[in-house]
Amino acid sequence: MSTATRSSGLFVDGGWRPAAGRIPVLDKYSGEVVAEIAAATEPDVKDAIAGAHAASSRPLEPAERARVLETVAGLLDARAGEFVADYVAETGFTTADARNELRRAASIYRLSAQEALRIAGEQVPLSATPGSENRLAFTVRVPVGVVVAIAPFNAPLSTVAHKIGPAIAAGNAVVLKPAEKTPLSALNVVQAFADAGLPPGFLQLVCASGSAIGSALLDDDRVRFYTFTGSTAVGRVISAGAGLARTHLELGSNSVSIVAADARLDDVVRLVATAGFRKAGQVCTSVQRILVDESRFDDLTTALAERVKALTAGDPRAEGTDLGPLIAESEAARAEEWVSRSAARLRVGGERNGSVLTPALLADPAPESEVLSKEIFAPVVSVVPVRDFDEAIARVNEGRYGLQAGVFTQDLDRAFHAARELRVGGVMINDTSSYHADAMPYGGVKDSGHGVEGPRYAVEDMTDPRIVVLNLHRPE
Template identity: 40%
Template sequence: MTVKKAQPYINGEWISQERETISIRSPYSGEVIGEQVLATTSDVENALASAYAAKKEIAKIPAYERAKILKRAAALLEQEKERFAQLISLELGKPLKNTLDEVSRSIETLELSGEEAKRLMGETLPGDASERGTKAIAATFRVPVGVVAAVTPFNAPLNLVCHKVGPAFAAGNSVILKPAPQTALIATELLRLLLEAGLPESAVNVVLGGVEIGQQIVKDDRINVISFTGGVVAARNICELANMKKVLLELGGNAATIVHEDADLKRAATMCARTGFSNSGQSCISVQRIYVHQAVVPAFTERLKEEVLKLKIGDPLLPDTDVGTLVDTSAAKRIMEWINESVNLGATLICGGKQHGATVEPTILLNPPKNSKVVCQEVFGPIVSIIPYESIEEAIEETNDSSFGLQAGLFTNQMDLAYKVAHSLEVGGVVINGTSNFRLDHWPYGGVKNSGIGREGPRYAIEDMTETKMIVLQLPINE
């Protein structure tokens, strides 16, 4: 196997000389698949200086040209779909069927960003709504903020970079990107593709490294907007360091899906199995807490177990694999500790609960106590918990009894009940007759409480990556 190299890209140059390197290993096989070149503090300073110096140049690129570049990138990614999907599977352990879907979504995200580049619209505002403004008129314009810092996670390493770089460039900003250390190869390959599509060399700087590198970026005053996807602890640290900057946070969740007594149990069980364990549950909106009406708990539990046992565990590069690995063995070890804790506290293990290297078998827990980590914290792993409830009010209350509020699902055939629940849940999105784990890339995506600030989706991200400028014309006063 050819060893690939992930490198920082700073001021139009790939950096590799006289830098510390670390090996990149497949979480499934353990073999070395690449090498990551780590940026120094001097590299980060050069990247910040480059991004800041380029912001006026990037802002001057006409919207139609920015749109063309992003759409060319989408077309190139379509041609390279298989290669990119295989690289994600190799680097992350995410099954190929999931990574092919991620590449398709990334293509769509780049296309959407290109379309939105042409929609940076303002409005005209007559002054005569005020007595003092009878001889004035104003117009508003969306203008770039300047420099966007994009800090991305490992779980969707291609699409979430596209969700930050695409809208930022569409809006006319320069970008400094810090991808997750676990998935630096795919970020490097995406940048090569963007450059091939015509992205100006000065439009994006990429730095590779750990927490210290990220902290150096977010506290720098040359950054105008920080767009971060990750965990709450890191987000709080970013907010403390950011000072007077706009901060966009897409954080985690312990997503709930409610299965009411009138629900189609086969549909609910099938969808919970499919969306609770894709990417080994490493998704912010992965099904985690399943609140099931007590009248149908036995039937639903049996159906869910049947569906989960059908999932094929194995090599993420094989086309029929449903469940690959977690990001590394440390993550798998943590998941096992959480499973064991819940069982010790009284939960019933329905299936799964075994570790094989970086893989944990899809696990169903029945009735874990609400103070167990699998209920009250973000699992980010292949565990779902079935929790009985008596009334829909109880299900709403338990769903809302969380520090998170990203998305939720609801299965019911009662329209009035669906309306009631959807408006009562304290989350950013509710999926009716679907699970929490459903997202389209042109929709506004984000949460409340500890699940974040702001919304993703090119149209909505661009709103936060631009400023409103007003230009006022005062007309002569007639004598």
């Protein structure tokens, strides 16, 4: 992306705009300023919503939506070097993480392109209703209109794709607000949509803090759908302010994996070593707690400690680095403090150097500790012994969150019992809570939010069914 384009964080009605306010973007490992982008104001937001509303009144044909989305996916592949470099700088995640997420984002846009061609209604059997024997009824699905997409810092490519890909596939216009700390990936994606020939108005970009423009995004009846990924606290604000607009909220979590007495511990250790620490643990479904049958507690903690010790934290660009820094030094300091207050009997890692926190494994923290009751969003995994499988399920269900859970067992009856009883959005059998394929429905319950991602499911949610009824008569 050119320096001139990079200087703007505002894309309204097909063009980049300057702005008086600036947002510095820091390299999360070095702390250096790598870019400064334009900061949107409330009038800018109103212009963006107005432009999106005007565009949504003339939806693109499905074939054109699919063409644009396929072209964007190809541009992500072609511009991989630029995307990866910006992603690593603004997030602090490793180059491997960046490449993986770029591949996922391209796949999500391709899945969305396919869904643009599959949107259809259904016949409604009104003729079976007394008095409606001559009527033929069917539904068509129409775009909701303007979608506001608010993205998190920890997945600035794939989560953005999960929001704007289905929205555009459904025929809507989108106002995108990326996280203030990680806007560069969004700038690159918006430029790709412009280069792919998306007409003006269908994708607007406003970069700013939520406190600066949140009210303007919420206080506008022209917005018909909000899709947000972030904290439960902010999700409550959006839910309260959205009015009659629909919402998809993917919120906080404290994800659990249950290890039964008959589990294969080698699988648990291998999968948790990735799922608990990738992206420095800053993933909604990161394994934060392992509830293990007490008969396997010692074996699991010993094996997992050896695996965690081998992980390397540091420069995300260096070969062999498994995890980089947290998004900010203040977040690393908070996590370090939570670990120190956890009263765990065994600890591996947990040392901090600036914003880098070495992977930490805690054994049997205090039940009331933050590491067990809140979302730590850091490379910290706690192992907790439980008497039996039912106690593990009860502990998950009594918590405030319910995104996904992992269950490790070789007993089919036990696996299905967990799938029926766990009050979460997804149950992963013989996998961790972190498993997520982009084509599947993904979302939570309780304080983890509502609604699901996944192009097929999001496209349905971002369209309205319109009933058409024909009152037919026999020809004369």
